[in-house]
Amino acid sequence: MAGKVIKQLRDFPSVEELLQSGKLVGAVSSVPRPVAADVVKEVVADVKSEFKRRGAAISLTEIHNKIRDRIRSYRRREISRVINATGIVVHTNLGRAPLSESIFDAVKTTVVGYGNIEYDLQSGSRGKRGPSCEAYLARLSGAENATVVNNCAAALLIILNTFANRKKVIISRGELVQIGGGFRIPDILKKSGARLCEVGTTNITNLSDYADAIDDKTALILRVHQSNFIQRGFTDQVKLKPLVALGRKHGVPVVNDLGSGVFVSTRKLLGYNEPTVQQSVRDGADLTCFSGDKMLGGCQAGLIVGSDEHIKKIRKNALFRTLRVDKIVFSMLEKMLAFYLNDDWMTNIKVWSILSLSESELYRRGKDLLKKLGNPRGISVEATGAYVGGGALPESSIPSVSIVFSPQFNATTLLKKFRDMPVPIIGRIDDDRLILDLKAVDETDLPYLTDAISSVLDEA
Numbered sequence: 057m058a059g060k061v062i063k064q065l066r067d068f069p070s071v072e073e074l075l076q077s078g079k080l081v082g083a084v085s086s087v088p089r090p091v092a093a094d095v096v097k098e099v100v101a102d103v104k105s106e107f108k109r110r111g112a113a114i115s116l117t118e119i120h121n122k123i124r125d126r127i128r129s130y131r132r133r134e135i136s137r138v139i140n141a142t143g144i145v146v147h148t149n150l151g152r153a154p155l156s157e158s159i160f161d162a163v164k165t166t167v168v169g170y171g172n173i174e175y176d177l178q179s180g181s182r183g184k185r186g187p188s189c190e191a192y193l194a195r196l197s198g199a200e201n202a203t204v205v206n207n208c209a210a211a212l213l214i215i216l217n218t219f220a221n222r223k224k225v226i227i228s229r230g231e232l233v234q235i236g237g238g239f240r241i242p243d244i245l246k247k248s249g250a251r252l253c254e255v256g257t258t259n260i261t262n263l264s265d266y267a268d269a270i271d272d273k274t275a276l277i278l279r280v281h282q283s284n285f286i287q288r289g290f291t292d293q294v295k296l297k298p299l300v301a302l303g304r305k306h307g308v309p310v311v312n313d314l315g316s317g318v319f320v321s322t323r324k325l326l327g328y329n330e331p332t333v334q335q336s337v338r339d340g341a342d343l344t345c346f347s348g349d350k351m352l353g354g355c356q357a358g359l360i361v362g363s364d365e366h367i368k369k370i371r372k373n374a375l376f377r378t379l380r381v382d383k384i385v386f387s388m389l390e391k392m393l394a395f396y397l398n399d400d401w402m403t404n405i406k407v408w409s410i411l412s413l414s415e416s417e418l419y420r421r422g423k424d425l426l427k428k429l430g431n432p433r434g435i436s437v438e439a440t441g442a443y444v445g446g447g448a449l450p451e452s453s454i455p456s457v458s459i460v461f462s463p464q465f466n467a468t469t470l471l472k473k474f475r476d477m478p479v480p481i482i483g484r485i486d487d488d489r490l491i492l493d494l495k496a497v498d499e500t501d502l503p504y505l506t507d508a509i510s511s512v513l514d515e516a
Contacts, residue, residue, distance in 0.1 A: 060115070061114070062115070065104065065108075074100070074119070075089075075093060083124045086127060086131060087131060091130060092127065095130060103118075103119055103122065137479055138150060138480045139498075139501050139504070140154075141474075141483045141493050142483060142484050142493060142496070143456055143484060144443050144444075146407060147496075150482065153349045153350060153352070153353045153406070153446070155406065156353070156405055159391045160388075162387075162391045163391055173186075173383040186204060186386040192397060196393055197319075197333045197337050198337045199344070199363075201361070201364040201367035202359065202361040203367050203376075204348075204358065204359055205379040207356055207357065208346060211358030212311075213244055213375070213379075214373055216245060218369055219276055219369070220249070220250035220275035220276045223250060223276075224253045224273045224275060225253060225274075226308075227245075227279075228254075228261035228266075228293065230256065230260075230282070231279065233282060250275070255269045266294065277308055280313045281312070281331060295339075296340075304340075312344045313344075317332075317352060319332060319333055319396050320332070320401065325412060326444065330351065333346060337362075341362065343367075345360045348385075348389060351407060351444065351446065352392065353405035355388045359389075410495065410496055415439070421494055422457050422458070425459065426459070428506050432513055434464045435461055437458070437459060439456070440460075440486075441453035441455070442455075442493055454495065457493075457494050458492055460491055461492075463489055467488055477508050479501075
């Protein structure tokens with residue numbers, strides 16, 4: 057039947073016949089059967105239309121191949137593992153912070169089956185969701201209290217809605233940033249019910265600009281960390297501490313949106329000081345919000361720390377239930393925060409173990425990889441620059457090492473070939489050269505990367 061040629065419409069096999077074909081059993085079984093049936097119907101309909109238009113015979117093998125390709129395209133939409141060779145460690149499109157096995161393994165017992173997510177084991181009655189996580193978060197940040205929602209945008213939304221619905225929020229024009237996916241701070245303010253009051257200019261905002269804007273309708277002063285871009289030249293921005301002093305003078309709370317947020321000093325590892333959550337609390341911000349899945353190295357979450365009074369009001373907001381997180385997130389956050397509290401974050405949180413990899417170690421891995429390939433011509437190991445990503449430290453390049461394909465190879469073709477691998481390898485193109493940056497490539501993935509390069513070279 058494999059060599060059958062279809063010369064007229066009545067020769068087309070039925071959908072059921074194709075679904076049961078031994079030639080397609082692997083492809084059909086790789087997706088839910090209703091999906092496979094829909095794919096077969098779509099392919100048969102497309103091929104019939106083409107047949108009617110051209111009138112040329114078509115082989116059954118060609119139909120089989122089209123079905124396999126279409127099913128494969130469906131499967132490529134499913135979340136799957138990839139190898140990050142882009143040089144961006146916290147890659148928004150590749151899952152942001154890679155979770156460490158130590159965190160994932162630690163939460164297996166708490167998320168499989170039943171758990172006391174809202175059950176007080178001491179009293180035997182209904183309990184509060186995530187008390188340990190929030191206690192760890194408050195202790196680590198130095199704040200009076202803390203809470204968790206599903207991402208940092210949600211954290212800002214519920215803060216604004218709780219304290220500034222139909223009221224004025226003062227923000228510097230230089231901080232009206234756009235975050236990932238096209239979300240803009242002004243849009244979030246609008247959806248929260250708050251009224252935006254821009255002060256200063258794009259490049260310079262003074263304390264007097266804030267002071268002049270405060271009136272009896274002012275609910276909050278909002279400070280947004282410019283985490284995903286850099287302003288240079290004739291610029292000035294009000295620091296948090298004097299802004300807090302101004303807010304207290306007028307009885308106006310100050311909210312600090314850190315975006316990415318860190319608990320540790322980044323100077324030694326990255327050569328640049330990203331503002332820490334603890335510093336925001338020490339400087340007196342009434343509320344500070346930040347992400348759990350960027351530089352913290354955990355899962356998606358919006359973390360809020362601040363005064364006990366303000367946190368309790370947020371929890372009473374009806375929106376809080378719509379934005380709350382589940383047992384998986386709380387369990388992961390508990391383990392992640394414990395690593396920070398125990399000061400063993402460098403080894404147990406994958407983002408930091410990646411960022412701490414030395415250039416010499418990366419060179420060793422790259423040279424060893426090329427040696428196993430027989431040191432092929434046109435491929436080299438070179439020093440390159442990687443980035444933290446995730447909207448943090450946009451200009452702070454980290455020393456890295458990459459496998460570099462010279463322009464004698466078609467970089468665009470190679471990029472696609474590596475992306476089409478069973479475990480996709482995602483690289484980048486610089487100056488018509490394909491770059492496979494080793495910074496975020498796990499050491500256990502190096503044998504696979506070596507085999508993949510060998511396979512691509514054989515085809516070339």
